[in-house]
Amino acid sequence: MTLTTDAVLQIAQAILALAMTCALYRVLRGPRAQDRILALDTLYVNAMLLVLVVGMRGATTLYVEAALVIGMLGFVSTSAAAKFLLRGEVIE
Amino acid sequence: MSVAAAWLALAGAIVALVGSVGLVRMPTFYERVHPPTLGTTLGMGLVLAASALFFFSTEGRMPLQELAIAIFMVATTPATYTLLARAALQRARTEGRETP
Numbered sequence A: 001m002t003l004t005t006d007a008v009l010q011i012a013q014a015i016l017a018l019a020m021t022c023a024l025y026r027v028l029r030g031p032r033a034q035d036r037i038l039a040l041d042t043l044y045v046n047a048m049l050l051v052l053v054v055g056m057r058g059a060t061t062l063y064v065e066a067a068l069v070i071g072m073l074g075f076v077s078t079s080a081a082a083k084f085l086l087r088g089e090v091i092e
Numbered sequence B: 001m002s003v004a005a006a007w008l009a010l011a012g013a014i015v016a017l018v019g020s021v022g023l024v025r026m027p028t029f030y031e032r033v034h035p036p037t038l039g040t041t042l043g044m045g046l047v048l049a050a051s052a053l054f055f056f057s058t059e060g061r062m063p064l065q066e067l068a069i070a071i072f073m074v075a076t077t078p079a080t081y082t083l084l085a086r087a088a089l090q091r092a093r094t095e096g097r098e099t100p
Helices: A005-029 A033-058 A062-087 B002-025 B036-059 B064-094
Strands: none
Touching: A005 A033, A005 B002, A033 A062, A033 B002, A033 B036, A033 B064, A062 B064, B002 B036, B036 B064
């Protein structure tokens, strides 16, 4: 049995959605703030990969820029939150 | 060629899933920092390679954006996680908990 490109990409989408669910569970459950921040960063990365796969399914290159923006926002938000945990304020 | 790209994306998705499951299953925070790096290095690399291969084979587009994302993520992820682990250590110390 051979799977078509679209079927394989659909499976990849489902797996990435499952990975996002795992990260979301840790965001909601995570005992402390640092666990939640770490899980949020993982959620961002998984969402970025999901956007890339969606772009491949739609055969449009628009989504690659969207993935770039998601990656940058994930870095900025995670480092700002970690800085807040470390110092109690984001901008000194 | 695009089928090969799809399988690469599937492999990347599985690696990202393994990382996220590890995030759920590891018992302490310091162990939990490790698994997501699977998704942010190998998983991301595989999916970006799939995207680059897909759009190069279908449209002949040079994968410059994919390269930019890869360089950016590889450069920023260790910095973020180091900052986060340092914040966790400092919180544990100020509360008088035991630190590894």
